[in-house]
Amino acid sequence: TGGTVSTEHLYKILVIGDLGVGKTSIIKRYVHHNFSPNYRATIGVDFALKVLNLDQETVRLQLWDIAGQERFGNMTRVYYREAMGAFIVFDVTRPASFEAVTKWKEDLDSKVTLANGNHVATVLLANKCDQGRDVLTNNGIKMEQFCQENGFVGWFETSAKFGTADRHHILSKVFYQASIL
Ligand code: GDP
Ligand code: MG
Numbered sequence: 001t002g003g004t005v006s007t008e009h010l011y012k013i014l015v016i017g018d019l020g021v022g023k024t025s026i027i028k029r030y031v032h033h034n035f036s037p038n039y040r041a042t043i044g045v046d047f048a049l050k051v052l053n054l055d056q057e058t059v060r061l062q063l064w065d066i067a068g069q070e071r072f073g074n075m076t077r078v079y080y081r082e083a084m085g086a087f088i089v090f091d092v093t094r095p096a097s098f099e100a101v102t103k104w105k106e107d108l109d110s111k112v113t114l115a116n117g118n119h120v121a122t123v124l125l126a127n128k129c130d131q132g133r134d135v136l137t138n139n140g141i142k143m144e145q146f147c148q149e150n151g152f153v154g155w156f157e158t159s160a161k162f163g164t165a166d167r168h169h170i171l172s173k174v175f176y177q178a179s180i181l
Contacts, residue, residue, distance in 0.1 A: 008058045012082055014120075016066050016104050017089035018097040022127040025160035026089060027063050035161050080112040085121040092157070093131045105150055124155035130162050 015023045024046070029035055031048040046065040051058065066079050088104045090097040101124065109119050124147060126136060136143065136157075143155050 006056055006058060008060070010060045010062060011084040012064060013061050014064050014066065014080060014083045014086040014108070015089065016076075016086060016108070017125075018091070018094075018100045018104075021089045021091040021094070021097050022158075022160045023087075023089050024065055026087070026125065026127060026158060027065050029160045029163060031063065033163075035163075037161075076107060077111045080108060080120075083112055083120050084114070085123070087123050087125050088152075089125045089127050091128050092126050092133055092136055093128055102150055105152075109151070119151060121153050122151065124152045126155060126157045127160060129157040130159040133157075 015027055017023055025035060027046075027048050031050050048063045048065065050061040050063060052061065053059075064079060064083070066076070086108055088101055088108075090101050092098075105122060108122065112120055114120060124143075126143070147153070147155050
């Protein structure tokens, strides 16, 4: 079939959130389709490349795995530079990690904007959903409303352990839609 034009995009996507929420594990699941129960703190910053073929377009997501220790320090400004999108991750079993979500969002929005002046498209991930839904069911938090009020384009429950973080067709669509706005 002639006449189809394929375009390529490279998007820098941040994966941020408190230490131990599962950022590295989600990336491993999403990109390498595996999971390791052994805890190993990320040192510095890591990259992983996820290639998506969407309609006529090839999208390369360059996932930046940021170490939790660097939270809100001067270092994040350098990491955030030229990001197109972000996942902010919390652990459904740790309410404090959910409370930190708005701090991560503020840190991000205060340090980076897109060329068109908009905020970076951000998706909220409620990880470790295989462990329970405490944060989601306590305090009557309405996640849809929380996302609207805090500028998230959407949210998903994920489990890096059992593979729900692998639903890249959903996650990538969110970014795709956000990125073409
Ligand atoms: P990070 O500090 O945010 O990068 O967190 P890690 O990816 O290193 O994960 C911290 C710990 O949580 C590790 O022991 C992981 O095996 C575990 N973990 C991560 N995601 C999940 C999940 O979805 N379910 C369960 N049960 N454990 C998880
Ligand atoms: Mg890590």
